[in-house]
Amino acid sequence: MEKKKPCVVKDLCIACGLCNAMVPTVFDWDDDGKMKAIVDHVPEGFEQDVDDAKISCPTEAIIVD
């Protein structure tokens, strides 16, 4: 099965920091003060954590596909 690619839609991100707090392995701050995905694909074992972060993002800025 192909691994999923995480992505943050910068225009939607309000920089609340939640996804970084939940999954720092996948989401970290970008130079512009917003969040970015720091991996190309969701690492093995982090699928549920990334899904949880996606669901928890207050502005639905996280895409995983």
Ligand code: SF4
């Ligand atoms: S949870 Fe959503 S709004 Fe908050 S920092 Fe992450 S992507 Fe941005």
